Amino acid sequence: MKKDAFIKIPGKKEGQRIPSRILEETIHRHIKNGRRNIEIEGYGQHGIGGRLWEAGKEETHIRITGQSGQRTGSLGTANTRIEVMGPASDDIGWLNAGAEIIVHGNTSNGVMNGAAQGKVYIGGSIGARGMTMTKRNPRFEPPELWVLGMAGDYFGEFMAGGIAVICGHNSEPKDQILGHRPLVGMVGGEVFVRGSVKGFSQKDAQLSPLSDEDWNWLLTNLKIFLKKINKTNLLKSFSNRSQWQFLRAKTPGEKADGPGKPSMSWFREQVWDKELGKGGLIGDLQETQKGTISLITRGDLRRYIPVWEQGKYMAPCQAACPTGIPVQERWNMVRLDNIDEAISMGLEYTPFPAIVCGYLCPSPCMASCTRNQNYMSPIDIRLLGKAGENVKLPKPSKKSKKKIAVIGAGPGGISTAWHLTLKGHTVTVFDAGNTIGGKISSLIPGSRIPGKTLDSELKRVKKLIPDIKLNQIINCKKFSKIKQDYDFTVIAAGAKKPRSLPIPGIEKAVFANDFLTDSKKDKVKPGKRVVIIGAGNVGCDVATEAHRLGAKEITMIDVQKPAAFGKEKEDAQAVGANFKWPCFTEK
DSSP: OOTTSOEEEOSEETTEEOOHHHHHHHHHHHHHTTOOEEEEEEESOSSTTOOOGGGTTSOEEEEEEEEOOTTTTTTOOTTEEEEESSOBOSOTTTTOEEEEEEESSOBOSOTTTTOOEEEEEESSOOOSSTTTTOOOOTTSOOOEEEESSOOOTTTTTTOEEEEEEEOOTTOOTTSOTTOSSTTTTOOEEEEEEESOOTTOOTTTEEEEOOOHHHHHHHHHHHHHHHHHTTOGGGHHHHTOGGGEEEEEEOOHHHHHTSTTOOOHHHHIIIIIHHHTSTTSTTTTTOOOOOSOOOOOOOGGGGGTSOOOOTTSSOOHHHHHOTTOOOHHHHHHHHHTTOHHHHHHGGGGTOSOIIIIIIIIOOOHHHHTOGGGGGTOOOOOTHHHHHHGGGOOOOOOOSOOSOEEEEEOOSHHHHHHHHHHHHTTOEEEEEOSSSSSSTHHHHTSOTTTSOHHHHHHHHHHHHHHOOOEEOSOOOOHHHHHHHHHHSSEEEEOOOOOSOOOOOSTTGGGOOOHHHHHHHHHTTOOOOOSEEEEEOOSHHHHHHHHHHHHTTOOEEEEEOSSSOOOOHHHHHHHHHTTOEEEOSOOOOO
16 A cells, blocks of 8 residues: 555444544554554544644644544644544644644534644634634744634634634624624734624724735635635635724733723822822832833743843752852863863862762762753763862962961861962961871771872872971960961861760760771771661761671661661672661660
8 A cells, every 4th residue: 555545544343433542542553654644434533633743744634534523633733634524523623733624514612722823724614612712822823713604602712812714604794703702801813704793892802904914815815725625616705805804802002091991000100009009008118119020931931032041040060069069061161172171170169079079979969960850860970070180280379468277187177278278378287187188088988089099189289288287286375376377267177076875885885986097097806796876878987897897797777767878878788787777775
C-alpha cells in the first residue's frame, strides 16, 4: 500500500463499538508508522484526530465518515487536517492548537471552545456557545471559525481573541444570526456577520465600519472557505459588501467611558482619596504612588518578553556554596575554553580549592543545581576543585598601610588571612600548634585528603602569607600587646573544648578530636570492638580510622536518625560500621 493512500480504520470490531481510547491508540500507532492519510469510520468515538504530535511537521489528513463523537480535533496540532464528511457533535476544535477542521454539515455546541490557533470550517450552522473563551497568542496566527449558516445562543461568550465569520446562509431577515445574547464578556477578537446582529452585548462589543483592508481580507478568505466546504457557487451572493457587518471588542478605555462606568482615575480622586486616602481614614498609613506597574516576567514568559533580568538573583548553586563561589560563571569560562581562568577562580574565594572543593565539601552547589529538576546529573564541580592543587598564586592588591593580626592558623584563620592579604593588607598569623591547617592537618583522615594535595596547598598558603608565627601560646599579656601592635585583631582560635554527655561512665570515653589526632600519628590502638556515640560525619571518620587501626566490630549509635551523609557515610558503611538509632540511656 502506498504511504499517501488512505488507510481505513473501522469503528467497530466483531460487531462491537471500539472504545475511544483504543481507537485513539490505533490512530497514533499508524502515525508513528509513517501513515499520514487515515480514514476513520466513526461510531461516536470522542477526540478523533486530536493530539497527533508524532507527525511533527509532516501534514496529516484525517477523514471521518459515520458519526464523529464529541471533541473531534480537540487539542489539534499544526499540520493536521481533519475532515468530517457529515454533521458533528459537541466541542469541535476544543482547545485547538493549530489544526484545520472541516465539517460538511451542522455541528452542535461549543465549537472552537478555548481555541488558541487553527481554523475550523463549518458547512452548516453551529449550536450554542461557539467561539467561547478563545484567545490569541501574538506569536501565532489567530484562531478562525467560519460558519456557513447561523450561530446558536451565547456565541462568543468571554471571547478574548480570534476571528469568526458567520455567513447566515438560508437565514430570514428577522433571524438573529448570532443567536441570543452574543458576545457577553468579550474582551478581544473580531466577528464578521452577514445579516442581523441585534441583541449583542453593547457593554463589551461594538459595531465598526468595515474598512477596505478588512473587506479584502474577508473576500480573499471567503473563497478559501467555500472551496473547503464545496460551496464555491455561493461566492457571488456572499460578495455583497453591504450585507456584511463588523463587530469588535471594546477596549478597556471604551468600556470605562460607557454609561454608569466611571474611570479608575475618577474613582481614585473622587472616592478613594476623599474617604480613605489623603485626609481620609487611613491616609496616614498608606504611601500610594500613582503610575503603572512594571511587567513581572516569570516562568515561560521570560522567554518571550524582552526584559533582561539575568543576574538579578543569585544562581542556586552560588547561593548554596558555603564560600559563595559563582559556580555558573566558572562553567561559563569552561564553555568559552578559558579553563585555566575557571580553575584559578577558586583561589579568589578559598585558599584550599583542592582540599575543600575537590575532597571535603559535600558539594551543596551540585545538590541545588537546576539540572536536577530535569532529571539530569549536575556537572561534577569536584573536578575543577581538584585541578586547583597546582594553580599559581593570585596577585594581591596594592599594599595598604593596615597591619592585621589573625589568631589561629586553622581553616578559618588561614582563610581570613588569605583574603586580607589579597586585599593588600599586611597580615601576621599566630597559632599555638607547630603546623598550619588546624583540623585539616591534624584530624581529618588521610583517606579523605591525599597527603600530596594537603602539602601543596599549605605550601602555597605560606608563600602568600610569609609571616606565620607557630608555637605561640596567647595569654592575656601577649594578647594585649598584639592589640597594641596591630590595627585590627581577628580571633579564629576554633573550638578546643569538646562537648560531653552528663551520663555515668563518660569519663572512660575518648573524644573524637583526641582520637583522630592520635590516629593520624598512629599513636592509638582502639581494640577489636568500638562503640561511637554520635552518627554524624565526624563519627564516620572515627569509624574508618578505627577500622584502619584494627577494629573489627564498629557500632555507631545516635538518639535520632543519623545525620551522616556523603562520602563519609559511604566510607563508614564500606568498613562495616553498624548504625543503630534511636538509642537512649537508662539514666
